[in-house]
Amino acid sequence: MTGVFSLLPEGRPGLLEPPAAAARLSGGVEDVSRYLAAGGYAALPVPGRLLDRIAAVGLRGRGGSGFPAAVKLRAVRDAPGVPVVVANGEEGEPGSVKDRWLLRHRPHTVLDGIRLAAAMTGAERGWVYLSDAPAERAVRRALAERPAGPPIDVVRTEHTYVAGEETAVVRRVDGGPALPRAKPPRPFESGVGGAPTLVANVETLARIALMHARPEAADTVAWAHLVTLSGTSGTRAGAGPGDTAVLAEVPAGTRLGALADLCGRRSAGSVLLGGLFGGLHGTGWADLPLDHDRLSAAGGALGCGALHFLHPEDCPVAVAAEAVAYLAAQSARQCGVCVSGTRALAETLEAVARGEADTETSGRLRRWSQGLPGRGACGLPDAAARVAGSLLTHFPDRVEGHRVFGCPACADAGAPPDDGRRFTVPVP
Known part of the structure; x- marks a missing residue:
């Protein structure tokens, strides 16, 4: 058996559509007009209000550790300097496909999440970090279609188990090898170019975007x-x-x-x-x-x-x-x-x-x-x-x-x- 399925209650928003729609979606890339019609790229919120909502519903990072997303956002926001945001789409675990699927099929949702994370932290630019060629094509197309927002670049890396570790992400975005480094400092203290850096999993960012588009369903999304x-x-x-x-x-x-x-x-x-x-x-x-x-x-x-x-x-x-x-x-x-x-x-x-x-x-x-x-x-x-x-x-x-x-x-x-x-x- 293969496929894409949603087990969320009927009518509740999710990153995967209900089964019938998901089957259609999995064959193509998210359309910008459809995304805008669904509330995507909505006006930027009061940053503190969205961050408080994320904290209230208990959204946790989806990269592996399950660290509270609001704590990470606040740490980057409060660090000295002008922050940057990196959407981490490099799946080191061989048995995981969720991040590549999101980047291939829901790139606008991920880019919207970068935009919102930048607003909450005060970041002025972002990156999408990945190793998957189809995902890169989808993201670059979405970048050309999206409404105005912070400048976002794409960084391609080689796929390895350690390439998605947050300090390896920073090293690669800075032009070095995708290898972990000793900590401290952690990226929120000194990351890309020495700036406080939010390295956030793409599913985490996509959930932030969906919560902003559908605030009444924030609990379900989180x-x-x-x-x-x-x-x-x-x-x-x-x-x-x-x-x-x-x-x-x-x-x-x-x-x-x-x-x-x-x-x-x-x-x-x-x-x-x-x-x-x-x-x-x-x-x-x-x-x-x-x-x-x-x-x-x-x-x-x-x-x-x-x-x-x-x-x-x-x-x-x-x-x-x-x-x-x-x-x-x-x-x-x-x-x-x-x-x-x-x-x-x-x-x-x-x-x-x-x-x-x-x-x-x-x-x-x-x-x-x-x-x-x-x-x-x-x-x-x-x-x-x-x-x-x-x-x-x-x-x-x-x-x-x-x-x-x-x-x-x-x-x-x-x-x-x-x-x-x-x-x-x-x-x-």
């Missing part, structure tokens, strides 16, 4: 999420997500089991949360709600909203080994602890999958998964640690079973691929 749903058909060497690429807009609190149904994975045995950032979750996963705080309390993370459902025949050890192998290959190789830590995790998980672990292996994995987070310039080692730690938490019997009895499927598959193929999905 508490809906774009989620990318995928899944495999069972363990096999070099497994890919097959035909399950679904982009959906759903209310916060939707049970993960309902999302598995939506992409035809009702029988899934477990789930990989938040792209590769949220870790694996086993028993009870279907009853978990789509909610930052409640997923965190359960030991996971919503991240960018990408959910990969594992078929009952999928081996969670193999999935974890592939995820960490990919992360190790994607390391920026700037932080020694990341290079050595993610490589050690990847090599050890590969040994577990081959049935070559010893009685000390689980203990080493646990120590590394607890000691690695927070020690790199970006979240890549944190993601690797969470995947390894969640495997031990939710599937200790499978890890031990590989040590004692082996796993023919894992042994026959050879070394786990490090290209992310299992998790990569096409843009619907």
Whole structure:
């Protein structure tokens, strides 16, 4: 199953149209006249009033961390200097498509969000940061069509896992490599050209634009999420997500089991949360709600909203080994602890999958998964640690079973691929 779906209540505004209209929209780019007729590019509000509304409804960033959007906007506004705004459309997570879809099909909504963010922070210019060629074409066309607004440029980068990290975004916009840098300073303090910089995910900005156009529905807009749903058909060497690429807009609190149904994975045995950032979750996963705080309390993370459902025949050890192998290959190789830590995790998980672990292996994995987070310039080692730690938490019997009895499927598959193929999905 592939497609674009909205599960929002009928008549409530969203970034995805109701199903029938969404099917039409997904074939083309947002039309400026249609966007204007729907309230887009409306007169600029009193900046403080819109910011207060964003704070009141609790809009959180959609780039992965779920940081309160109003707090970030105010920090940029209050920093010394003239701010700038960067719309971050570089999806590092291989299982996420929402940002590319928005830039390809709703570019005016994103540009309107930049305009509003600039008004709230006092910024005088902006950038759209991306790596997707179709998205770039759509954005450039929309820039030529839009009404007057702050000057906005487009910066293209190479697609990597770390290229969307906010300090990597700043470095690339400044003409350097798309690699994270040590913090502080953070971009809100000193970003592009040394100016206070708002690096905001494109979905966050699009939701701000929709809230401005439909203020009566601000709660619905703020508490809906774009989620990318995928899944495999069972363990096999070099497994890919097959035909399950679904982009959906759903209310916060939707049970993960309902999302598995939506992409035809009702029988899934477990789930990989938040792209590769949220870790694996086993028993009870279907009853978990789509909610930052409640997923965190359960030991996971919503991240960018990408959910990969594992078929009952999928081996969670193999999935974890592939995820960490990919992360190790994607390391920026700037932080020694990341290079050595993610490589050690990847090599050890590969040994577990081959049935070559010893009685000390689980203990080493646990120590590394607890000691690695927070020690790199970006979240890549944190993601690797969470995947390894969640495997031990939710599937200790499978890890031990590989040590004692082996796993023919894992042994026959050879070394786990490090290209992310299992998790990569096409843009619907």
